[in-house]
Amino acid sequence: MTGRQELLNQSVREIQNALSGNGKLKINQKIRLKVRSLSENFGLERDEIENDAVEEFLSRELYEKCNPEKTLSTFCTHFVSYSLNGQLRTEKRHRKHHQTVSLDGLAQDTHDNDWAYSDEFLEPAEDQSLADHITPEDFLHAKELLDLIIKHFGYDDAAVALGCKSRQAEAKRLNITHDAYCKRLQRKIGSFKIVLKEAGYL
Numbered sequence: 001m002t003g004r005q006e007l008l009n010q011s012v013r014e015i016q017n018a019l020s021g022n023g024k025l026k027i028n029q030k031i032r033l034k035v036r037s038l039s040e041n042f043g044l045e046r047d048e049i050e051n052d053a054v055e056e057f058l059s060r061e062l063y064e065k066c067n068p069e070k071t072l073s074t075f076c077t078h079f080v081s082y083s084l085n086g087q088l089r090t091e092k093r094h095r096k097h098h099q100t101v102s103l104d105g106l107a108q109d110t111h112d113n114d115w116a117y118s119d120e121f122l123e124p125a126e127d128q129s130l131a132d133h134i135t136p137e138d139f140l141h142a143k144e145l146l147d148l149i150i151k152h153f154g155y156d157d158a159a160v161a162l163g164c165k166s167r168q169a170e171a172k173r174l175n176i177t178h179d180a181y182c183k184r185l186q187r188k189i190g191s192f193k194i195v196l197k198e199a200g201y202l
Contacts, residue, residue, distance in 0.1 A: 004063075007063050007066075007072075008058070008063055010072060011057060011062075011063050011066075011072065011076060012054055012057075014072050014073050014075075014076035014077075015050070015053055015054055015057060015076050015079070015080055016050060017073070017076075018031060018073070018076050018077040018079075018080040018081075019031065019035060019046075019049065019050055019053065019080055021035060023077075027077060027078065027081055028077070030081060031077070031080055031081055031084065034081070034084035034085070034087075034088060035049060035084065037088060038084070038087055038088060038091065041091075042088075042091040042183055043176070043177070043179065043180030043181070043182075043183040043184050044087075044091070044183075044184075045184070048187075049084070049087065052083070052087055053079075053080055053083040053084070053087075056083050056086070057076075057079060057083070062079060094183075094186070094187075094190075144199075145201065148195060148196070148199060149161065149162070149192075152188065152191075152192050152195050153188055153192070156170055156173070157170070157185060157188060160185060161185065161188075161189065167181055167182055167185065
């Protein structure tokens with residue numbers, strides 16, 4: 001393992017440790033409060049908070065800026081506190097400017113269904129009047145798009161996003177609040193636009 005790779009691995013471990021909020025320093029207490037706010041007020045899960053922090057650290061190549069006069073743990077702890085501030089600002093902006101889900105009607109509430117783990121939403125509708133106009137190429141593109149949706153959202157969130165299951169029912173299954181689930185789904189929908197763009201659909 002190269003020295004650079006070891007530094008990256010150690011940095012990730014220090015970021016994870018910093019996010020735990022362990023420690024008696026004031027900055028540790030602030031980190032605990034920020035993580036709690038992201039979780040309780042904005043519905044972020046621990047792995048989402050951690051992934052955002054690690055991604056920012058790596059994308060900005062901050063491991064190259066570590067001050068040799070300071071320990072890596074100290075550097076990463078201060079970075080985590082800074083990163084959490086950014087995440088809180090982002091979530092507050094999303095709450096202010098994105099009150100509703102608006103990606104072509106995705107995530108609209110529908111009647112609850114009893115097939116939370118099935119793939120019935122992939123079955124064709126009873127009305128097959130459009131089938132005669134669908135070419136094999138159209139079907140292939142639709143299948144590729146559906147695969148992208150399922151890979152990105154997972155079966156349960158895909159069912160909600162496609163309007164085949166209500167957000168309320170999925171929130172209840174996950175044992176989280178309706179508001180927290182909607183925010184989580186909103187984030188997935190927002191990032192799905194990037195997936196669509198990379199796949200050439202936008």
